[in-house]
Amino acid sequence: MDLNRIGVVGTGSMGSIVLEAWLKANALSPSQLIISNRTPAKAEQLAEKYPGLAVARDNAEIARSASILVLCVKPLEYSLMLQQLSSALTEDHLLITITSPIRLEQLEAQVPCPVARVVPSITNAARSGVSLCEFGSRITEEHRERIFSLFSAISHPIEVTEGFLRVSSDLTSCGPAFVSYILQQMIEDAVKETGISHDAATYLVSQMLIGMGELLQQELFTLPSLQQRVCVPGGITGEGLSVLQGAIPGVFAEVFRRTHAKFAEDLEHVQSQWSSKVPD
Ligand SMILES: NC(=O)C1=CN([C@@H]2O[C@H](COP(=O)(O)OP(=O)(O)OC[C@H]3O[C@@H](n4cnc5c(N)ncnc54)[C@H](OP(=O)(O)O)[C@@H]3O)[C@@H](O)[C@H]2O)C=CC1
Numbered sequence: 157m158d159l160n161r162i163g164v165v166g167t168g169s170m171g172s173i174v175l176e177a178w179l180k181a182n183a184l185s186p187s188q189l190i191i192s193n194r195t196p197a198k199a200e201q202l203a204e205k206y207p208g209l210a211v212a213r214d215n216a217e218i219a220r221s222a223s224i225l226v227l228c229v230k231p232l233e234y235s236l237m238l239q240q241l242s243s244a245l246t247e248d249h250l251l252i253t254i255t256s257p258i259r260l261e262q263l264e265a266q267v268p269c270p271v272a273r274v275v276p277s278i279t280n281a282a283r284s285g286v287s288l289c290e291f292g293s294r295i296t297e298e299h300r301e302r303i304f305s306l307f308s309a310i311s312h313p314i315e316v317t318e319g320f321l322r323v324s325s326d327l328t329s330c331g332p333a334f335v336s337y338i339l340q341q342m343i344e345d346a347v348k349e350t351g352i353s354h355d356a357a358t359y360l361v362s363q364m365l366i367g368m369g370e371l372l373q374q375e376l377f378t379l380p381s382l383q384q385r386v387c388v389p390g391g392i393t394g395e396g397l398s399v400l401q402g403a404i405p406g407v408f409a410e411v412f413r414r415t416h417a418k419f420a421e422d423l424e425h426v427q428s429q430w431s432s433k434v435p436d
């Protein structure tokens with residue numbers, strides 16, 4: 157087993173984002189990585205794009221070849237994946253799950269090695285945004301440092317406690333989908349109300365968003381101070397803002413109730429799938 161090699165299990169949407177972000181950041185070279193995917197063609201396409209990137213024949217091989225395994229499969233796919241990894245897992249491995257509806261103690265009970273969670277965000281594709289870290293009971297200071305170092309190449313890693321993991325992930329990982337939906341509605345309504353072209357409105361809104369990101373990045377404004385500064389007393393913005401003040405409060409409370417309910421449902425499905433497993 158190569159202690160410096162990282163295995164990415166599952167090269168779907170998020171697995172490939174994390175992998176490609178590391179490669180583009182030159183944080184890891186292709187030869188430091190090995191990948192596996194249920195449908196091998198998807199992994200092979202990535203290997204063609206990045207010469208030197210190895211594709212494991214199966215999950216036992218990836219576990220034999222890499223000491224750190226980043227698990228990028230969906231919650232109900234864990235059970236089978238863990239069975240496939242199990243013959244080659246040792247206490248010297250480090251498993252990093254990127255999904256939230258699997259409890260770390262639950263995972264620890266299935267494997268001989270330390271486990272951690274790092275929930276990435278699509279923003280990590282641009283080496284920005286945060287990743288949310290949670291550490292299992294077997295994690296040492298050395299593991300923490302390794303995990304922080306790996307994920308700081310593509311994000312700002314932040315440690316969160318289990319109780320706040322879900323809401324943090326709603327804000328950072330689901331957030332880009334929520335915000336882009338709202339901005340899309342802004343564009344659609346601008347087109348409908350005024351006849352501006354979709355492309356022009358999209359360009360204007362995208363540039364506005366990038367500019368806002370810069371304002372926050374450079375700490376020139378906070379979200380409230382920005383509203384205050386744009387909203388000239390007796391001016392035009394206030395008229396528009398009052399419509400939003402009537403419509404938006406409470407919407408996100410419902411969003412979070414729904415995401416938390418879905419999370420609880422996913423946890424239960426995983427729990428019942430794992431507990432119905434026939435013992436060896
Ligand atoms: N999308 C996002 O923005 C974020 C997602 N996440 C989490 O990431 C996880 C994965 O999501 P996402 O990438 O969108 O899902 P995808 O379905 O796109 O990717 C999952 C991948 O895992 C592969 N796979 C399934 N079982 C195995 C197995 N036993 N061995 C190897 N590979 C396997 C699948 O292969 P196949 O090609 O056959 O389908 C697929 O490519 C989810 O739990 C999600 O919560 C976390 C943060 C952000």
Ligand SMILES: O=C(O)[C@@H]1CCC=N1
Nearest residue numbers: 256325326329330331
């Ligand atoms: O939609 C999902 O389930 C995942 C979790 C965080 C972002 N996407």
